[in-house]
Amino acid sequence: MSVRAYDAAHTIVAASLCDGALTAQELLMHFRDEQVEYIHLHNARQGCFPCQVIRA
Numbered sequence: 001m002s003v004r005a006y007d008a009a010h011t012i013v014a015a016s017l018c019d020g021a022l023t024a025q026e027l028l029m030h031f032r033d034e035q036v037e038y039i040h041l042h043n044a045r046q047g048c049f050p051c052q053v054i055r056a
Helices: 020-031
Strands: 002-006 012-017 038-042 051-054
Touching: 002 020, 012 020, 020 038
Parallel strands: none
Antiparallel strands: 002 012, 002 038, 038 051
16 A cells, blocks of 8 residues: 555645555555644555545
8 A cells, every 4th residue: 555644734744655555554654644634545556545534
């Protein structure tokens, strides 16, 4: 997965790649940064956009 973390101004503040099975851990790692408001997940190979994860 391609994990792209955005701030409130919709600017990418971090990005990473991970195996699909490790996505939950990667999300938690990015949300430790308080400026991250939401995360987009993309399939790394095809680049498709499957979902957005919003800070609760």
